[in-house]
Amino acid sequence: NVMRGEETQLLGARTLSPSSVYVMPGTHCKWVQADAEHIHDFRTVMTGELHHLLLNHSLLGAGLPEQVPSPEAFAAGLARGISSPDVLPQLFEVRASHVLGNLPREQVSEF
DSSP, X not given: OOOSSHHHHHHHHHHHSOOSXXXXXXXXXXXEEEOSSOEEEXXXXXXHHHHHHHHHHSTTTTTOOOOOOOHHHXXXXXXXXXXXXXXXXXXXXXXXXXXXXXXXXXXXXXO
């Protein structure tokens, strides 16, 4: 893992809202565990890039209409991910869900 400027953002976040965990969103999200003086751990997770690749270059996004914001679909996807963190089987479930009409095709991205 490497930080390239996020440590500066972390200093600002620490000043505005002290916490022990910070999430820095982006194509490569950073998850940081810190206290007032030290960074104890950080992880880079390619969630944004993976989302883009799946939606634009895979069977999951093939033929989908323009995607629209849906807080309900996002919350449902989040709940599904928390209840069963096995990502790979769930990816095809997303495809099956919209093919079978259980998930609106324009909300696949949010889910």
